[in-house]
Amino acid sequence: MKILVIEDEVKTAKFLKRGLSEAGYVIDVAADGLEGLHLAQEVDFDLVILDVMLPVLDGWQVLARLRETEQKALVLMLTARDAVHERVRGFELGADDYLVKPFAFSELLARVRSLLRRSTPRPQDAIRMADLEIDLLRHRATRAGQKLELTSKEFTLLTLLARRAGEVLSRTLIAESVWDMNFDSDTNVVDVNVRRLRSKVDDPFPVKLIHTVRGAGYVFEAEP
8 A cells, every 4th residue: 555654854754654664555755745745646645644844835735735636545644733723623624533743653553554444445454366365454464374474575565466466567567666666677676576575475385376477577366
């Protein structure tokens, strides 16, 4: 799932990006309200984490403009302002939740997961193919009942492939979706990580799920 963090405090933005990436989400960051509004209108995010005190456009303005459009992303407001009327203002403008700074990352992550579970349409809780099961809420995967020891990026990569099962995904799309990077044709980061993922997901099992499509990319489907 893709989350946009609109936060001008560099330290907080890095903290959120690292923590949420480790939890398996794909994160984009904007440092001011105008840049954040533009990104939120151009990209299909599942959730926007929005600071209130921002340069150029403040969080209230960004939220109001988002709700004037067809943009349906959930919005979690972050602010040091904890007065009741401030929180009420956020909800009246269309915020879905509100968290006061300073906050514990564990609480923020719990709120993110709760919001995404309650979103409409309800996101999948699990993806299953052959004897593989990916538990999206608990961020773990099993094959034939055996737990797969995956890094957060490997879990994100596996989830991307599984969500788009049967579709050939290019290396460029995979690099952008999992590593949030423009693909450099001189690098082999995608191939290396797919190989590592295969060693855990496919090699020990007779039915292979990750297949190379020569000159095109990778496809996820069950083949003996």
